[in-house]
Structure formats: structure tokens, C-alpha cells
Amino acid sequence: MDGLLTLLGDHTVQNVVLGAIFLGVTSGVLGSFAVLRQQSLLGDTLAHAALPGVCLGFLVAGGRELGFILAGALVTAVLAALLMLVLTRRSRLKTDAGLGTALGFSFAVGVVLLTYIQNTGDAAQGGLDSFLFGQAAATLRSDLWIMGGIMVAALALVAAFWKEFKLVTFDPLYAGATGLPVTLLDVVLTTMIALAVVVGLQMVGVVLMASMVIAPAVAARQWVSKLEHMVVAAAGVGVVAGTSGALISALVANLATGPVIVLTASALVLVSILAAPGRGLLWEQLARWRARRTLRGRQVLTTLYELSAEHRDPHYPAERGTLNTFHGLDTRAALARLERRGLVQRVRHMPDEGPHWELTAAGREEARRTLAQLGAAEA
Amino acid sequence: MTAAPLHEPDLALHVEDLTVSYQGKPVLWDVDVDIPPGVMAAVVGPNGAGKSTLVKAVLDLVRPTAGHVRLFGAPYAAMRREVGYVPQRSAVDWDFPTTVLDVVQMGRYGHLGWFRRPGRRERAMALEALDRVGVADLARRQISQLSGGQQQRVFLARALVQDARLYLLDEPMAGVDAPTERAVVELLQELRDAGRTLVVVHHDLQTVRDYFDWLIVLNVRVIDQGPVDRVYTAANLRRAYGGQIALIERAAVDDDARGAS
Numbered sequence: 353m354d355g356l357l358t359l360l361g362d363h364t365v366q367n368v369v370l371g372a373i374f375l376g377v378t379s380g381v382l383g384s385f386a387v388l389r390q391q392s393l394l395g396d397t398l399a400h401a402a403l404p405g406v407c408l409g410f411l412v413a414g415g416r417e418l419g420f421i422l423a424g425a426l427v428t429a430v431l432a433a434l435l436m437l438v439l440t441r442r443s444r445l446k447t448d449a450g451l452g453t454a455l456g457f458s459f460a461v462g463v464v465l466l467t468y469i470q471n472t473g474d475a476a477q478g479g480l481d482s483f484l485f486g487q488a489a490a491t492l493r494s495d496l497w498i499m500g501g502i503m504v505a506a507l508a509l510v511a512a513f514w515k516e517f518k519l520v521t522f523d524p525l526y527a528g529a530t531g532l533p534v535t536l537l538d539v540v541l542t543t544m545i546a547l548a549v550v551v552g553l554q555m556v557g558v559v560l561m562a563s564m565v566i567a568p569a570v571a572a573r574q575w576v577s578k579l580e581h582m583v584v585a586a587a588g589v590g591v592v593a594g595t596s597g598a599l600i601s602a603l604v605a606n607l608a609t610g611p612v613i614v615l616t617a618s619a620l621v622l623v624s625i626l627a628a629p630g631r632g633l634l635w636e637q638l639a640r641w642r643a644r645r646t647l648r649g650r651q652v653l654t655t656l657y658e659l660s661a662e663h664r665d666p667h668y669p670a671e672r673g674t675l676n677t678f679h680g681l682d683t684r685a686a687l688a689r690l691e692r693r694g695l696v697q698r699v700r701h702m703p704d705e706g707p708h709w710e711l712t713a714a715g716r717e718e719a720r721r722t723l724a725q726l727g728a729a730e731a
Numbered sequence: 732m733t734a735a736p737l738h739e740p741d742l743a744l745h746v747e748d749l750t751v752s753y754q755g756k757p758v759l760w761d762v763d764v765d766i767p768p769g770v771m772a773a774v775v776g777p778n779g780a781g782k783s784t785l786v787k788a789v790l791d792l793v794r795p796t797a798g799h800v801r802l803f804g805a806p807y808a809a810m811r812r813e814v815g816y817v818p819q820r821s822a823v824d825w826d827f828p829t830t831v832l833d834v835v836q837m838g839r840y841g842h843l844g845w846f847r848r849p850g851r852r853e854r855a856m857a858l859e860a861l862d863r864v865g866v867a868d869l870a871r872r873q874i875s876q877l878s879g880g881q882q883q884r885v886f887l888a889r890a891l892v893q894d895a896r897l898y899l900l901d902e903p904m905a906g907v908d909a910p911t912e913r914a915v916v917e918l919l920q921e922l923r924d925a926g927r928t929l930v931v932v933h934h935d936l937q938t939v940r941d942y943f944d945w946l947i948v949l950n951v952r953v954i955d956q957g958p959v960d961r962v963y964t965a966a967n968l969r970r971a972y973g974g975q976i977a978l979i980e981r982a983a984v985d986d987d988a989r990g991a992s
Contacts, residue, residue, distance in 0.1 A: 388827060515848065519837055523823045526889075529790040529816040530841035531808070573828060577873045582828050 364489055365602055371491045372598040372613075374499040375552045375564070376590030378506050382548040383565035384572065384579070384586045385510075385541055388521050393448065394433065394542070396562035397455040398549045401432030403462025403558045406483045407469055416479055418495045422550050429546040432458045462558070486557035486610030488598040495554060502551050506544055510583070517541065518579055555598060557610040567617035568593065574628030593617035645689070650722050651679065652686045653695060656711050657719035666716065669701045669708030690715070740804025743768040743897050743928035744789065749798030751784050758784045760951050762798070766930060768896075771923040772945035773933040773959075777972050780950040782932045783819070786899050789930075790816060802897060811841060815895035817886050819902050825874055831885050832857055832870040838892035853892075860888035865914055880911030887915065897928045905934055916942050939963060 402425035409424025572585035597613030660668035695715035835857035
């Protein structure tokens with residue numbers, strides 16, 4: 353505990369945590385829109401396309417000036433997005449092929465520029481290679497102003513144009529018919545997603561930044577049923593993944609931050625996909641299992657009913673062996689559940705045989721209702 | 732604001748010399764359509780006839796290569812609030828995280844304008860519209876839990892809250908169950924009887940005569956248009972549907988026989 357407090361008192365660590373919070377909020381909120389617009393891959397292209405901009409910013413500033421580097425990254429990321437748009441609109445290229453082409457081309461340009469800078473000997477001292485996989489510890493106080501500024505701007509835009517962004521994301525055709533400038537809103541949203549990518553370059557790096565945009569939104573989607581909740585939850589997941597990942601990498605020497613953050617985020621995604629109530633795989637499995645159990649109970653109940661009808665005896669006692677043979681499986685659990693619900697009861701039939709079962713009045717009523725429903729469904 | 736002089740103000744919808752093309756291929760070519768107010772019109776034609784494109788061109792969603800569109804005499808930009816739109820159900824992702832009530836309220840966004848949020852009034856309108864389409868009990872439901880028929884009713888409710896004079900509907904009866912189809916038709920006829928104009932892209936030739944009173948037969952060009960009784964002929968349908976003659980002729984002959992008896 354003391355260790356953690358000393359750690360939090362440390363200036364570098366404070367910067368790292370604050371930066372991770374800004375990053376988590378920005379990428380969570382904007383990533384929600386990217387994922388819902390089915391633009392997850394766009395995020396990946398934008399992130400890779402930021403690399404040439406990072407290098408150009410470095411060259412223009414003549415050193416590691418975050419303002420220049422992020423501005424450069426934003427410019428080339430948006431250029432790549434536009435290139436992608438032109439490719440898919442003007443030619444017969446499909447979106448995924450367009451994204452792949454733009455991603456490959458711009459990342460190649462970035463790597464060429466990076467090697468050029470490395471050959472001039474500045475890169476290592478400038479820490480430029482940390483933009484590939486991220487280095488949270490390199491975050492400076494002045495960097496936080498830029499990251500925080502972008503976060504505030506993004507939140508303000510989303511709040512101001514909330515219903516427009518929602519409509520254009522859900523139903524772009526209808527949005528256009530009601531007079532919204534759909535193309536303009538598209539460009540604004542894409543630019544903002546590029547901004548979210550740019551915010552995380554320093555911490556997560558260009559290679560993995562896309563998953564910081566996608567993962568929190570995907571995880572959040574599992575837990576919520578309204579867009580406003582999704583945006584908040586995604587910001588939360590982003591903050592948790594960002595801070596824990598950044599802290600771990602700050603504690604362990606020579607551990608790149610990006611992979612640790614993304615691993616944390618991926619773990620949260622996995623948990624959400626499995627366990628989220630309603631949508632999670634485990635829940636679906638549970639629901640299926642429950643349905644099967646209910647069905648088995650009904651089958652046993654109606655079998656008892658039909659047996660008693662056949663023997664013209666409402667209190668006909670049936671032995672479990674008879675039921676097991678009829679259903680081809682063990683009915684002990686199903687009978688116990690029916691007994692708890694007061695639908696069947698044990699009776700002593702013959703001293704040398706085990707317990708028998710008969711329907712109670714409620715059980716007969718329930719069986720009649722079930723059979724009537726089945727009849728209605730068949731008709 | 733000085734409005735441009737009205738052009739054909741007595742028509743609910745006036746489309747003149749409209750040509751729309753994608754990558755050099757005409758989807759609609761030299762199309763003229765006139766629909767008087769207060770009718771319920773079907774737009775029929777084979778796949779690729781340009782039915783949806785016609786609707787989108789009216790709504791300014793695609794840019795025409797040539798021609799113009801007037802609604803009650805004015806261009807769409809000036810008439811936006813008078814026009815309700817029901818896109819195809821498949822146009823949206825129904826797994827979007829939102830509720831039925833929220834989707835219906837989207838029908839008021841055009842009237843609200845920028846920055847204003849839907850409030851109590853919009854909520855009341857949305858609930859009333861849901862009641863009219865018979866799914867008032869679904870207001871709080873997640874849209875991902877709706878059946879196809881329920882999705883269609885929700886889209887209709889969203890158009891209803893637009894309180895429009897002209898409604899454009901793209902295949903509202905496609906892939907819905909019989910009760911929903913009946914409810915949709917009744918609602919549309921109710922709207923027509925209240926003086927609204929409806930233009931419906933329709934795929935089922937068998938029901939055209941029962942549901943509609945106006946018909947536009949389309950296949951890139953307009954084959955014929957006018958009152959259903961005059962336009963719904965085997966000759967017109969054959970010209971529109973070409974190869975699928977056997978199927979069409981049976982439908983037309985059946986209906987001709989029915990019309991004669």
C-alpha cells in the first residue's frame with residue numbers, strides 16, 4: 353500500500369495515470385461511434401497512417417515536440433481516410449480492400465521515413481521509435497495539456513451534436529431525408545476518431561492503437577442497452593485498461609505500454625463477451641439450460657397425466673423406472689423439482705417397491721394447461 | 732424569405748424528366764411522375780427497376796443527372812417537414828443500443844432542429860404513434876428484441892410522428908407477417924382517407940388492386956401511371972417485367988377475371 357502511495361506521488365507516474373485517463377475517455381467515447389458505424393477497421397487504418405505524420409512532425413519541429421508530432425499524425429491519418437473514401441467511391445474497390453490498401457501504403461511510407469530519421473541518428477534520442485509500441489513513461493506534463501484539450505473538445509462536440517450523431521450512426525438514410533448534412537457529419541466523426549487515435553499514439557503506439565478504440569466500445573456494448581450508457585461504460589473500460597496497463601508498464605522496466613494496455617482491454621472484452629447479462633455467451637448457455645430443464649419438467653408432468661388418464665385413475669401411482677424408460681433418461685431431478693413446486697407427491701404403493709409418484713390437484717391442472725397450449729400450437 | 736414561384740402546386744408529387752445514373756448506367760431514365768394529393772399510390776416494377784432510387788431522388792438522397800422534383804409545387808429542401816419517410820427495414824442495424832421509444836422520437840428530430848433535445852411533447856407524440864400502430868407495450872423494449880413485423884411498425888410510428896402531408900414508404904410490407912401487413916395497410920388507408928398522400932414501393936402484384944388506388948409501373952422508364960383500374964393491365968405488367976411473363980400473366984388474368992365478375 354505504501355509502495356502504491358509513493359508511486360502515485362511520483363511525478364512521472366502522475367503524468368502516466370492522467371494521460372491514461374484522458375486516453376481512455378477519448379477513445380472509449382469516440383470508439384463507441386466507430387464500432388456502431390462498423391468502422392472498426394477504419395480505426396486501424398487511421399492509426400497506421402499516423403506514423404508518416406509522426407515522422408514528418410518530428411522532421412518539421414527538428415525534435416520531439418508532441419504538438420507538431422500529433423498535428424502531423426492527424427493530417428496524415430485524415431489524408432489516408434480521404435484516400436480510402438475516394439478509392440471506394442470512385443472505383444469499384446470494396447471498403448475492406450480500400451482500407452487495406454490505404455493502411456499498407458501509409459504504414460510503408462511511415463516506416464521508410466522512420467528509417468530515414470534513424471539513419472540520421474536523431475530517433476533514439478528523440479524517442480521516436482516509442483511511437484511504434486508506445487511508452488507511457490515518456491509522457492510529459494506539457495503533453496497532458498494537449499491530450500486533455502483533445503478530450504475536452506471531443507466530449508464537447510459529442511454533447512453538442514448528440515442526437516445528430518446518434519441518428520446519423522443508426523440510420524444515415526433517414527438522417528439525410530430529415531435534412532442533416534450526412535457527409536459533413538461523417539467527416540466530423542471520422543476526424544474525431546482520428547483525433548482519438550492521435551491521443552493514444554504516445555502511450556499505445558500506432559500498431560496497437562486501433563484496439564484501444566475498438567475494445568472498450570465492444571466490451572461496453574455487452575453490458576448496456578442505450579447509447580448514452582454505452583458511451584459512459586466504454587469511457588470507463590478505457591480508463592481502467594489505460595491506467596492499469598500504463599501503471600504496470602511504468603513499474604516494470606523496458607515494458608512497452610501499448611501491448612500491456614491492449615492486453616488489459618482484451619481481457620475486459622473477453623469477460624464481457626462471456627459474462628455480460630443478457631448478451632453474454634454464458635448467459636445464453638444458462639438460458640438454454642434453464643429452458644431445457646423446464647421442458648423436461650413439463651414432459652414428465654404430462655407423461656404422468658397421460659398415464660393416469662390411460663389407467664382411468666387420477667391418483668395413478670407411477671414408478672420412476674417407468675418414467676425413466678419412457679423418457680430414456682433419469683427423471684429423478686425433474687421429479688424432485690416438480691415435488692418442490694407441489695405438482696407431484698410421493699406415495700407408498702407396494703412394500704417391496706420403491707416410492708411411486710402421483711399428480712397433485714395442482715399438478716393435474718398444470719398438465720392440462722400445458723397440453724392445451726401444445727394443442728393450440730399444433731392447430 | 733422570398734420563396735421561389737411554385738411549379739405544379741396542385742400535385743403532391745411532380746417528377747419531370749428525371750434521370751439518375753450510377754457509374755454511367757442509367758437507373759432511372761427520363762422519368763415523369765405526377766401524383767395528385769390524397770391518393771395511395773403503389774410503385775411496382777422488377778428488381779433493378781429503380782423503385783428505391785426514385786424514392787431516394789425525391790428525398791434528395793441521390794443527385795439526379797437531369798430533371799427535377801417538386802412536392803406540392805416546391806423543392807424538397809423547402810418541403811422537408813411535410814414529407815415522412817419509411818426506409819427499408821434492412822437499412823439499419825437493429826442491434827443498435829437503443830429503445831423503441833427513442834427510435835420513434837427520431838421522427839421529430841427534423842422539427843426540433845440543431846441542439847434541441849426531444850422533451851415531454853415528443854415523448855407523448857411517440858407514445859401515441861406507437862399506440863396507433865398497435866405496439867404501445869413495446870415502448871421500453873430494446874430494438875434488438877423486435878420481430879420483423881414489430882420493426883416495421885416501429886418505423887411506421889417514426890414516420891407518423893413526422894405528421895407529414897406526403898409519405899414515402901420503401902417496401903413496408905416486405906417480409907412481415909399477415910397481421911402486420913393488414914395493420915400497415917389499414918393505417919395507410921386511414922392516412923389517405925384523412926387527406927394525406929402515400930407513395931409506396933410495393934413488391935406483391937397480387938395485392939396491388941386491393942390496397943391501392945393509384946399505380947406507377949416502372950422499369951427504368953415509366954411504363955404507365957394513373958388510377959389502378961386503368962393502369963393494372965396484363966400488357967403494362969408484361970412490358971415492365973418482360974421475362975417473368977408466366978407469373979405476371981397469371982396474376983393479371985386472375986385479377987382481370989375478378990374485375991369483370
